[in-house]
Amino acid sequence: MTTPSSNTLVKLTGVRKSYFSGKVETPVLHGIDFTMQPGDFVAIMGQSGSGKSTLMNILGCLDTPTSGEHQLDGHTVNKLSRAELAGLRNRTLGFVFQSFNLLKRMSVLDNVALPLLYANVPRAKARERARAQLAKVGLTDYANRQPNQLSGGQQQRVAIARALVADPPLILADEPTGNLDTRTSTDIMNALTELNRDRGQSIILVTHEPDIAAYAKRLVRLKDGLVLYDGPVREGLAQLQRDTQDNAAQETAQGAPA
Amino acid sequence: MKFTQIWAESFRAMLANPMRTMLTMLGIIIGIASVVLMLAVGDGIKAFINKQLAVLGSNLVLVQADSRKAVGARLKTGTVQTMTLDDAAAINRLPSVSGAAPMLTTFSQISFGNDNTNNQVQGTTPVAFRIRNLRLAKGIALSDEDVATAARVAVLGKKVAEQLFYKADPINQRIRIDNQSFQVIGVLDNEGQSFDAGDIGEVVMVPISTARVTLVRTPTPRSVQYIIAQSKTTEGLNEMVADISDLIRDRHRIRADDQDDFRVVNFGEFAKSGEAIATGLSIALGFVGAISLVVGGIGIMNIMLVSVTERTREIGIRMAIGARPADVLWQFLIEAVSICLVSGIIGITLSAALAAAITSTGKFDLTIGVKAVMIATIFSCAIGVFFGFYPARRASKLQPVECLRHE
Structure with missing residues (x-):
């Protein structure tokens, strides 16, 4: 690659997204610019309706922008076919979802091995690598269980193992602690933080909880389809807290009897 | 994804819902069994007719003196006996006889x-x-x-x-x-x-x-x-009839513009029409079986469509982690073909058992031919491909985002 941004992992330029129902256009993203270097750990926050799910889908190559450019790992995503998108997801992205999204009928081991099978890795080799990945999340003993025999925290660790098994440059975690209790949430977030710190794993985390966002290095706040804040996580969260207090004060003032 | 993998997954999917799979398969099992049995019945009837015809001897013709206009009045067939031992000996010497x-x-x-x-x-x-x-x-x-x-x-x-x-x-x-x-x-x-x-x-x-x-x-x-x-061969029957006519006309000195004083009755024609009836019956019976196969195939399509809807989320997850549309298409197509193939094998086994039971009564000989088995196998695969394609294509066209949102 000869472009100066060759080192850039993700680059969004003026990304807009609208949904159409019939002729009615509902804009969700109004022009997002976002750049991410390898090794970064970004938390995306925003209230419901802010467009963070839509942004997540675009970042995950599950959806394409209405306009603007999306580059991922040197590929211009806008120009790819569905099959090419699938291949790109397979090679460059690992997903961790709020509801774990493990396949029920398969053993834990086969779930972890699945991304490798789609990458045409032979089954025996894929299972071997999956087993090694399960060992890293401490679930070796659960390899032959069905996912629903595991606790929520264990299932999410299986999902993390699945996301990591093909060694993708970017992990996308969409509310990964949304269905977990506080202690398990802490475990999962520690695991993700370690990955970023020790292996330089790039991570994008979508959450609405400031406590969870605090694990990241950088914060992106969305509001009404625009970036409200993009910077270090500490200042970002402080600003968020001030905004929340201001809103609360405003509401109190409005709600007070005249 | 490798095909062996997809096969393994399709069998896992079949086993995940055994009762439903069984009911789906039932349509194809009955269809295949009836096609195979009907073909066997057709063949049995053909064999029966051939056995009956063999009593006559095959490829036979009868040469007899025909009425000849004697002084203007036509006499009853056989009244004039113009055929002789020497005619018989001459016919016997013909190379086609x-x-x-x-x-x-x-x-x-x-x-x-x-x-x-x-x-x-x-x-x-x-x-x-x-x-x-x-x-x-x-x-x-x-x-x-x-x-x-x-x-x-x-x-x-x-x-x-x-x-x-x-x-x-x-x-x-x-x-x-x-x-x-x-x-x-x-x-x-x-x-x-x-x-x-x-x-x-x-x-x-x-x-x-x-x-x-x-x-x-x-x-x-x-x-x-x-x-x-x-005649020496079935194909040579008509040729022999012509040879005999020429020979007898010559021996009886019949002028080119005169009528024959004999006629040749071709019994091969009877055999042929018997065979045609048996073949027609075979086709008709096979057609009845084929209708039940088509009904079974529609059952498969139905269940596959339900399955695609039920597994929308699974499709979304697979797509998210790297399944290409073609992978999804193959997965569902091979699942449909697997169901049909397994049903086909069960159907063939069932029909073989039934045929053996019927044959053991001694009333009618039913043998399941290799041809019938091959037709049934190819047909069941074709049914799987034909009726599985639409649901599979529908699955492959799904958008990953919408699938993941599906509950």
């Missing part, structure tokens, strides 16, 4: 002891035994020597022998035919309708020379009533 036998027949009283019956007596030569497929249950057939010496010997049809001798051995017994003494030398094994004498079991056969001397009066010492000829 495997054998020709002259015939003289009459109805006579046959008696033994106090019993008597009235049956057709056929005077003929040993060639008739060969070309008409006649087998002997006991004793020996007529010989050329018997014909040469006008020996007073007779071969009895199975039923005649039973009627006159009940369970006793007729061989070497002396019977009377129109009050002339004959020695029984053989009993036929054949049964069923012959084309010239009703039930072949009710016929008595004697040397043609003996018949002429003792039983049948002929206009000339060499005339015969008709000649039976057999």
Whole structure:
């Protein structure tokens, strides 16, 4: 690659997204610019309706922008076919979802091995690598269980193992602690933080909880389809807290009897 | 993803919902079993007809004198006996003919002891035994020597022998035919309708020379009533008919613009129409089976569509982690084909068992042919591909985002 941004992992330029129902256009993203270097750990926050799910889908190559450019790992995503998108997801992205999204009928081991099978890795080799990945999340003993025999925290660790098994440059975690209790949430977030710190794993985390966002290095706040804040996580969260207090004060003032 | 992987997954999917899979398969199982059975029934009927026709002997024609306009009035067929032993011998020498036998027949009283019956007596030569497929249950057939010496010997049809001798051995017994003494030398094994004498079991056969001397009066010492000829091959039958016509026209000195004084009756045509009926029946029965297969196939499509809807989220997850649309298409297509293939195997097994059960009753022979099995297997795969394609394509067209949102 000869472009100066060759080192850039993700680059969004003026990304807009609208949904159409019939002729009615509902804009969700109004022009997002976002750049991410390898090794970064970004938390995306925003209230419901802010467009963070839509942004997540675009970042995950599950959806394409209405306009603007999306580059991922040197590929211009806008120009790819569905099959090419699938291949790109397979090679460059690992997903961790709020509801774990493990396949029920398969053993834990086969779930972890699945991304490798789609990458045409032979089954025996894929299972071997999956087993090694399960060992890293401490679930070796659960390899032959069905996912629903595991606790929520264990299932999410299986999902993390699945996301990591093909060694993708970017992990996308969409509310990964949304269905977990506080202690398990802490475990999962520690695991993700370690990955970023020790292996330089790039991570994008979508959450609405400031406590969870605090694990990241950088914060992106969305509001009404625009970036409200993009910077270090500490200042970002402080600003968020001030905004929340201001809103609360405003509401109190409005709600007070005249 | 590798195909072996997809196969393994499709079997896992089938086992995940065994009751539903079984019910889905039932349609195809019944369809395949009925197609295979119906083809077997068709083949069985064909074999049955062929067996019946074999009693007649195959590829036979009958050459007989025809009415000829004698002084303006047309006479009844067979009234004029222009065919002769020499015509028969000449036909016998034709290269397309495997054998020709002259015939003289009459109805006579046959008696033994106090019993008597009235049956057709056929005077003929040993060639008739060969070309008409006649087998002997006991004793020996007529010989050329018997014909040469006008020996007073007779071969009895199975039923005649039973009627006159009940369970006793007729061989070497002396019977009377129109009050002339004959020695029984053989009993036929054949049964069923012959084309010239009703039930072949009710016929008595004697040397043609003996018949002429003792039983049948002929206009000339060499005339015969008709000649039976057999062609060497089924394909050569029409050619033989032409050869015989040319030969007899020549021998009877019939001018080019004159009508034949004989006619050739082609029994091969009967065999052919019997075969055509059996084939038609086979196709009709197979068609009925095919309809049930199509119904089964629609059942598969139905269930696959339900399955795609149910597994929308799974499709989304697979797409998110790297399944290409083609991977999803193949997964569902192979699942449909697997269901059909397994159903096909079960259906074939079931029909084989049923056929064996029917055959064991002894009433009807049913054999499952390799052809039927192959047709059924190919058909069941085709049903899977045909009815599985639409649901599979629908699955592959789904958008990953929408799938993941699906509950």
